Structures are given as structure tokens and as C-alpha cells.
Amino acid sequence: MTNYQPALDQMFQALADPTRRAMVQRLSRGPASVSDLAAPFAMSLPAVVQHLAVLQSSGLVKTRKSGRVRTCTLDAGALSRAEQWIHQRRIDWERRLDLLGDYLAESDPHAPERTKP
Amino acid sequence: MTNYQPALDQMFQALADPTRRAMVQRLSRGPASVSDLAAPFAMSLPAVVQHLAVLQSSGLVKTRKSGRVRTCTLDAGALSRAEQWIHQRRIDWERRLDLLGDYLAESDPHAPERTKP
Numbered sequence: 001m002t003n004y005q006p007a008l009d010q011m012f013q014a015l016a017d018p019t020r021r022a023m024v025q026r027l028s029r030g031p032a033s034v035s036d037l038a039a040p041f042a043m044s045l046p047a048v049v050q051h052l053a054v055l056q057s058s059g060l061v062k063t064r065k066s067g068r069v070r071t072c073t074l075d076a077g078a079l080s081r082a083e084q085w086i087h088q089r090r091i092d093w094e095r096r097l098d099l100l101g102d103y104l105a106e107s108d109p110h111a112p113e114r115t116k117p
Numbered sequence: 118m119t120n121y122q123p124a125l126d127q128m129f130q131a132l133a134d135p136t137r138r139a140m141v142q143r144l145s146r147g148p149a150s151v152s153d154l155a156a157p158f159a160m161s162l163p164a165v166v167q168h169l170a171v172l173q174s175s176g177l178v179k180t181r182k183s184g185r186v187r188t189c190t191l192d193a194g195a196l197s198r199a200e201q202w203i204h205q206r207r208i209d210w211e212r213r214l215d216l217l218g219d220y221l222a223e224s225d226p227h228a229p230e231r232t233k234p
Binding site for chain 2: 005009010012015017018024025029030063074076079080082083084087089090092093094096
């Protein structure tokens with residue numbers, strides 16, 4: 001396969017879980033400590049840490065330890081790469097629809113004359 | 118959890134596999150029969166059909182049978198919902214950076230005076 005991007009596998013896998021999406025959503029409003037990040041979830045701290053590890057290995061979240069506090073930050077660049085992949089597919093799809101529309105308009109003898117800008 | 122969207126779980130899960138992304142990429146250029154879709158892959162037809170089933174249940178791909186041919190079509194609306202989710206997180210992140218920039222500029226007495234439009 002061409003275009004095989006393991007980073008995309010891991011990013012989309014990370015986003016396929018509602019807890020991890022909620023973490024990304026929280027971090028999109030600014031960095032947070034692990035315990036702040038864990039606070040809204042009805043789950044054990046180890047379970048939160050495990051979700052965080054998936055986000056980290058996908059590249060979507062970076063963490064940095066300062067003293068006893070580990071701070072988590074969103075990597076907007078990684079998020080942007082996942083967005084860009086989907087965006088490009090949607091653009092390809094729309095371009096194809098436009099071409100199809102042009103073709104149908106040109107092949108219809110009853111179509112009103114089109115003015116090109 | 119608020120914002121729990123099972124459809125997003127399934128869409129991101131579907132996109133987390135390189136074969137399924139390649140199928141989405143192919144379908145973004147137009148509908149294809151199952152055998153056309155399978156052609157570039159060095160895998161059995163049942164394996165392709167299984168990947169296709171994941172794409173279908175995620176809502177990213179629709180199929181329609183006409184005679185003996187099953188045609189697969191991308192659902193650009195579903196793709197757009199996945200894109201939108203990521204886009205919104207990135208926008209939230211950038212908005213926060215802008216606010217932070219404003220705050221830093223206002224609290225720096227040596228900063229050049231800013232002209233507001």
C-alpha cells in the first residue's frame with residue numbers, strides 16, 4: 001500500500017474512544033495536570049493514565065513533568081494532520097461532484113447557457 | 118460523559134486502518150464496485166468485504182446492489198462530521214492561544230502600543 005502512515009492509524013485509533021476524545025476536548029482549552037484531566041471521569045487514575053498513554057503514543061498529547069506535577073498539552077500540529085487527511089478526501093469528493101455537474105450541464109442540449117466568470 | 122457520540126467512535130475506528138483509509142481515498146474519487154475496490158489490495162475478497170463492512174457500519178460508505186454488482190459510494194456528510202469534530206478542537210486551541218497572546222501583550226509594559234481595527 002502507498003500512503004501508509006502509521007501515525008494516522010494511531011491518531012484515529014486514539015480518537016475512536018469517547019474518554020480520549022473528551023480528554024482532547026479538555027486539552028483544546030489549555031494544558032492540564034493528569035489529576036485535573038482525570039477529575040471529570042468516573043474511572044480509576046490508572047485507567048485515565050492508560051488512556052493518556054494511548055494519546056501520547058499517537059502524538060496528539062505531550063506531557064512534561066515539573067516537580068511532582070505532570071502537565072498534559074495538546075499537540076495541535078498532530079491534530080491538524082488527522083484533520084487534513086479527512087479534509088483532502090472531502091475536497092476530492094466535492095471536486096468530482098463539480099466535474100460531474102459540468103459534464104451533465106455540457107451534455108444537456110436543453111440546459112440554459114452557462115456564463116463563465 | 119457528555120458529548121458521547123457512538124458514530125464518531127465507529128468513524129475514527131474505521132479510519133484507523135490503512136486499508137480502509139485507502140478504500141475511502143479511492144471512493145473519494147467516485148463510486149466503485151466491490152471488485153474494483155478490492156483490485157489494488159493483496160488480500161482475499163472476504164478480507165476486503167470485512168473492511169467494507171466496518172466502513173459501512175461506521176456510515177462512511179454506502180453500498181447499493183444493482184443486478185449482480187454492488188456499488189460502493191462515499192458518504193461525504195459522515196466524513197464531514199468526523200472532520201468537523203477535529204476542526205472544532207483545533208479552533209478551540211487556536212482561540213486559546215490568541216487569548217493568551219492578548220493577555221501577554223496587555224501585561225507587558227514594554228510592548229509596542231497595539232492598534233485595534
